[in-house]
Amino acid sequence: MKIVTVGTGMAAAEFVQQLRLGGFDDEIVMLSDEPHAPYSPCVIPYLLAGEPPNNVYWKGRDFYQRYRITARLNETVVKIDREQGRLRTASGLVEGYDKLFFAAGSRSWFPRPEWLGVEGVFGFKTLSDMQAIDRYIEEQAVRRAVVVGGGFIGLDAALALRHRGLQVSLVHCHERLLERMTDADGGRFATDQLKQRSGIAFHMSAEVASLDSRNGQLHGVRLQSGTAIEASLLIVATGFKPNSAALTGVEGGVAVGDDLLADPRVLVAGDVAVTRHAISGPDGLYATAPNAIAQARVAAANILGGNERYAGSLNANILRKHLDFPVVSAGLFEGEAVTFTNDRLFRRVYLQDGRIHGYILVGDSRLAGYIYNLYVSRESVAANIAGILADIRGESYYRSLMDLAPAAINC
Numbered sequence: 468m469k470i471v472t473v474g475t476g477m478a479a480a481e482f483v484q485q486l487r488l489g490g491f492d493d494e495i496v497m498l499s500d501e502p503h504a505p506y507s508p509c510v511i512p513y514l515l516a517g518e519p520p521n522n523v524y525w526k527g528r529d530f531y532q533r534y535r536i537t538a539r540l541n542e543t544v545v546k547i548d549r550e551q552g553r554l555r556t557a558s559g560l561v562e563g564y565d566k567l568f569f570a571a572g573s574r575s576w577f578p579r580p581e582w583l584g585v586e587g588v589f590g591f592k593t594l595s596d597m598q599a600i601d602r603y604i605e606e607q608a609v610r611r612a613v614v615v616g617g618g619f620i621g622l623d624a625a626l627a628l629r630h631r632g633l634q635v636s637l638v639h640c641h642e643r644l645l646e647r648m649t650d651a652d653g654g655r656f657a658t659d660q661l662k663q664r665s666g667i668a669f670h671m672s673a674e675v676a677s678l679d680s681r682n683g684q685l686h687g688v689r690l691q692s693g694t695a696i697e698a699s700l701l702i703v704a705t706g707f708k709p710n711s712a713a714l715t716g717v718e719g720g721v722a723v724g725d726d727l728l729a730d731p732r733v734l735v736a737g738d739v740a741v742t743r744h745a746i747s748g749p750d751g752l753y754a755t756a757p758n759a760i761a762q763a764r765v766a767a768a769n770i771l772g773g774n775e776r777y778a779g780s781l782n783a784n785i786l787r788k789h790l791d792f793p794v795v796s797a798g799l800f801e802g803e804a805v806t807f808t809n810d811r812l813f814r815r816v817y818l819q820d821g822r823i824h825g826y827i828l829v830g831d832s833r834l835a836g837y838i839y840n841l842y843v844s845r846e847s848v849a850a851n852i853a854g855i856l857a858d859i860r861g862e863s864y865y866r867s868l869m870d871l872a873p874a875a876i877n878c
């Protein structure tokens with residue numbers, strides 16, 4: 468059986484490694500529109516901050532040789548003929564398959580694609596983006612940068628640039644940062660604290676109206692309010708689009724059930740897959756590394772003869788790089804809110820039927836593992852959650868509690 472993957476990203480690399488470790492000996496071909504060995508995009512902000520590229524090739528730089536893969540790199544898959552079981556790339560390469568693992572991820576979405584024609588404007592999604600930004604910062608001795616977008620990725624980028632020593636302005640269209648990861652109170656708390664602690668100049672409820680460029684190179688941006696910001700680097704982090712068009716003809720992602728099949732010969736996983744929420748959310752694009760890896764493992768197990776079902780995705784996120792001020796959340800922010808807050812922390816859990824339906828932890832991630840455990844275990848916590856949130860202990864205390872979680876919660 469010949470297996471072909473579209474993508475060499477986190478989902479595809481995990482899938483292929485599991486196949487080989489499980490004894491799959493037949494031909495495997497992996498295609499990517501980038502030139503790299505499999506890498507982890509999660510590590511890119513560390514590289515942007517100027518830290519060593521230790522973990523970026525998370526399964527080893529020799530991945531293709533070690534797992535006997537035919538790697539077709541710099542090949543953009545443009546069309547998949549599911550009837551015939553073959554795909555075509557932009558360069559005209561045609562590859563047949565018995566089973567296709569479609570894990571093409573997502574790409575940066577640019578509100579104004581024409582900005583990319585200006586030197587100094589970048590997306591922040593791929594290792595290739597990262598390498599181009601790094602080169603540009605060094606060659607142009609960049610001192611000032613603007614990031615557009617105050618979501619998870621935009622903040623990750625802004626904090627990394629600040630860590631590297633640049634003056635950073637962040638422009639966000641909303642009145643608070645991280646509005647998808649937080650509710651109104653948690654988001655406001657996070658925004659106020661980040662304003663005080665990060666050293667970033669935030670421009671809230673603001674949009675970039677135009678770029679100031681000279682001889683094709685960025686010199687600054689002008690906001691709709693008329694404010695001008697001097698900068699020679701602009702990172703646009705305003706969202707992602709799933710790369711589903713080659714398979715489905717449309718861009719909204721690929722809907723799959725718990726078998727992760729789009730059809731009997733095509734498996735789908737990672738950021739491009741529309742999946743069920745494991746606990747209480749709607750079907751959606753749940754673009755995190757743990758979801759991608761869990762899906763890849765189920766797909767590989769089934770190719771190896773198993774009959775596994777995907778347990779669903781979680782929208783659990785932790786922003787914790789380059790500033791000792793984490794923001795952690797998961798689930799839906801609906802139901803009875805139980806809150807503990809002081810001048811440094813904001814901890815809120817939403818309960819439905821006594822169980823955690825969603826949570827937000829700002830300023831402190833010590834409780835994160837414990838609350839996550841309570842959330843996924845579906846324990847009833849109504850009787851003691853207020854005490855748990857108000858109790859300020861070290862991380863080791865919560866680790867020890869996790870071993871005892873059921874007894875501690877039921878007593």
Ligand SMILES: Cc1cc2nc3c(=O)[nH]c(=O)nc-3n(C[C@H](O)[C@H](O)[C@H](O)COP(=O)(O)OP(=O)(O)OC[C@H]3O[C@@H](n4cnc5c(N)ncnc54)[C@H](O)[C@@H]3O)c2cc1C
Nearest residue numbers: 474475476477478499500508544571572737738754755756
């Ligand atoms: C800056 C950044 C920070 C992140 N931080 C975190 C974090 O802290 N925690 C977390 O859980 N998640 C994080 N993520 C998200 C995480 O990286 C993704 O959820 C994960 O990589 C998804 O895996 P994937 O295989 O679906 O996609 P990817 O790893 O993006 O791989 C997609 C692959 O498809 C290829 N491809 C795309 N289109 C085509 C085409 N047409 N033809 C051929 N190949 C194609 C690409 O080259 C790539 O090889 C971060 C993402 C970014 C960008």
